[in-house]
Amino acid sequence: MTYVVTEACINCKYTDCVEVCPVDCFYEGENMLIINPSECIDCGVCEPECPAEAILPDTEDGMERWVELAEKYADDWPNITEQKDAMDGADDVVSEADKFSKYFSENPGEGS
DSSP: OOOOEGGGGTTTOOOOOHHOTTHHHHEEBSSOEEEEETTTOOOOGGGGGGTTTOOETTTOOOOOHHHHHHHHHHHTBBBSSSOOOOOHHHHHHHHHHHHHHHHOOOSSSOOO
């Protein structure tokens, strides 16, 4: 099992989870984070830290697409190891539906 970052992170990018990760397995895209599944140790400390509730175990239904997304971008996006401010307007879009088709960006973030 691994943990995955889901659609709720898009255009929010809260990084509370990054601060608690003991293995620094978060990677930053332009408008979301991912967890590298080959680095995640399944400890679960990140899940309760996410204000958007965007982190879930990959064993839940429908998580395959998020594992695939993480595998695809883990080598291209920079590692992030320190907490940053969330994106502007994050609180306004945190529960918006269909954020992937509306906003997802393949571009890398800045990292830490």
